[in-house]
Amino acid sequence: MLNRSYQVLAEYYGISIVPARVRKPQDKSAAEASVRLVETWIIAALRDMKFFSLKEVNEAVAEKLEELNNREFKQHIGTRRSAYLEEEQAYMLPLPTAPFEAAVWSAAKVPNDYLVSDGRNKYSVPYNLIGEKVDIRATKTIVEVYFHGSRVASHRRLQTKQREPLMKLEHMPQEHQRYLAYNAEDFKTWAMSVGPMTEKAVYHFLDSGKAPEQGYKACASLMKLGERYSKERLENACGRVLAFTTTPSVRNISSLLKNEKALPDLLQPEQPKNINRYGITRGAAYFKKGGEQK
Known part of the structure; x- marks a missing residue:
C-alpha cells in the first residue's frame, strides 16, 4: 500500500x-x-x-x-x-508546468457550522456536507477539501492565526446568506413600511443589546411573521403587546398572532374581584341554617 x-x-x-x-x-x-x-x-x-x-x-x-x-x-x-x-x-512524459508541492493530509467530520480546520484556522465547506467525512489537503499556500475523491472546496491558506474563519458565500444555505446581508437601516425601513408599532418594536430589538447586531435575529423573525400573517395583523399584534409591556419579545408577538382571540385576555392586567362591596363576607348560604354550629 x-x-x-x-x-x-x-x-x-x-x-x-x-x-x-x-x-x-x-x-x-x-x-x-x-x-x-x-x-x-x-x-x-x-x-x-x-x-x-x-x-x-x-x-x-x-x-x-x-x-x-x-x-x-x-x-x-x-x-x-x-x-x-x-x-x-x-x-518520457512532459513535466507539469508547476513542480509538485508537498501536502499534509488529514480527515475530518464536517460539523454543524460546516467549518474544517488545518490545525490553526478554519475554512468553510458546502453546508450539505454536514455530518460527512472529508479529506483535507493542506500545503503552504492552499487548503483543499475532498469528498469521495472530488474537490469540493479550495481556500488560500492563512499564514497567521485568525479569529474569524475563512468563509465563501456559496457554501452557506440561503438563510445564512440572507443573515449576512442584514443591516439595521434595512430593518428600520421595513418597519416604517409596516407601521409605528412595528417600528417601535424593531427599535427596541436593535437598542436592547450592546450592539445592533444582537437584535438582528429578532428583527428577522419579525419580518417572517409579517410575511406569514400579513403586515396589518403584525402591526396590530405589536400594538397590543406594547400596550401591555415596554419590552416586547418575538415570542409574545408570535403567540398573539397564533391565538388572537385568547391571548388579549391574558394581556389585560388582572382586576381584583369586588366581593366586599356590600360588606357581606360569608354570603346568604352561610346563614341559611342559622350560622356555624358549635
Missing part, C-alpha cells in the same frame, strides 16, 4: 509505483545497487569538502552527477546518458 502523499506525487507526475513485497529483498535489489553507486560517486566523493551555502552543494552534486552519467559501462556499450537518450527518452 502507498501512503497518501506518495500516491498523490505519483498521480501528479503520471507515474506508476510498484511497492516491494514484505520480506522480499530481491524486489528492490536493483534500486539498492543504484543507491550504493550514487553514494560512492557523489556523497562519498564530497564528504571531505566544506560548503558555505546550499547553492555550492547543489553545484558540486550536479558536477559529480554529470561525471557519473557520462561514465562508460563496464559490461555494456555506452553510458547512462546514452542509454537514457536512446532507450528511455521516447517514453
